[in-house]
Amino acid sequence: MLVFTGPNCGPCVRAVREFVPRLQRRGWRVHVIDERTDAAAFETCGVDAKPTFVCVRRGVECGRSVGADWSTLCAMLRRANERQFTNDGGAESLKEKKEDR
Numbered sequence: 001m002l003v004f005t006g007p008n009c010g011p012c013v014r015a016v017r018e019f020v021p022r023l024q025r026r027g028w029r030v031h032v033i034d035e036r037t038d039a040a041a042f043e044t045c046g047v048d049a050k051p052t053f054v055c056v057r058r059g060v061e062c063g064r065s066v067g068a069d070w071s072t073l074c075a076m077l078r079r080a081n082e083r084q085f086t087n088d089g090g091a092e093s094l095k096e097k098k099e100d101r
Helices: 010-025 039-044 071-086 094-099
Strands: 001-004 033-035 050-058 058-067
Touching: 001 039, 010 071, 033 039, 039 071, 050 071
Parallel strands: 001 033
Antiparallel strands: 001 050, 050 058
């Protein structure tokens, strides 16, 4: 799980403080990416709002949620888990996303 945050972003602070530990307790590896130190990751992943949660499996994005709402994030994770077991062709690799730009 990639969590994109930025400076002076109240919802980002809340997301890191409350949601990251909850995700980790559920077995997710979480990487917090700060806009100040890794702007290239924002561009590569096409992130333009904060906070943004991007679920990635084997280099392929399988879900995305914008904002600091736990129920919305959980719904995205449920959909991402469903996609893991289907081949709907909807997921694209982060590499493909960057190459399309």
